[in-house]
Amino acid sequence: MKHFFLATLFLAVTSLVFAQEKPRKSPHTTVEANGIKVVYGQPSKKGRVIFGTLEPFGKVWRTGADEATEITFSKDVVFGGKPVKAGTYTLFSIPDPKTWTVILNGKLGQWGAYDYDKNKGEDVVQVKVKRETLSTPAEKLTFTLPGNAVVFEWDDTKVAVPVK
Numbered sequence: 001m002k003h004f005f006l007a008t009l010f011l012a013v014t015s016l017v018f019a020q021e022k023p024r025k026s027p028h029t030t031v032e033a034n035g036i037k038v039v040y041g042q043p044s045k046k047g048r049v050i051f052g053t054l055e056p057f058g059k060v061w062r063t064g065a066d067e068a069t070e071i072t073f074s075k076d077v078v079f080g081g082k083p084v085k086a087g088t089y090t091l092f093s094i095p096d097p098k099t100w101t102v103i104l105n106g107k108l109g110q111w112g113a114y115d116y117d118k119n120k121g122e123d124v125v126q127v128k129v130k131r132e133t134l135s136t137p138a139e140k141l142t143f144t145l146p147g148n149a150v151v152f153e154w155d156d157t158k159v160a161v162p163v164k
Helices: 002-019 116-122
Strands: 028-033 036-041 065-073 077-079 082-084 087-094 099-105 123-144 149-162
Touching (some): 028 123, 036 123, 077 149, 099 116, 099 149, 116 123
Antiparallel strands (some): 036 065, 065 087, 077 082, 099 123
């Protein structure tokens, strides 16, 4: 009986260990308004220079931490001037000192942007938007959803994609 109990305990603990997801390094946040929902990992600045160093210019970024950010539209929209069907998409961006590229990709469940090159054929839209400089740096990556845009801010950067 003792061996049966130990074997059962071992299997239960082993199952729990293997069932756990990749560890998250940042808190995860959901923001929802105007028929749009964004789910993202919320990294902090922690005294670092973010864009151009930690997140290099010209390289695809998951636009968050841990799992790639996901955005859901409850109805068809015009995102940055381009039509997008209702649904859920992975949101990536390519940082640049002046103009950012914001990408909606149809492949869900991606961890970071590590497999983006393999999945870029599933891009739904890519839009270019002007980068704005914040006068006061944002400590945490923060998405907001005013009535006419998807906005994210972090460090000294603000990016707003118009949505109709």
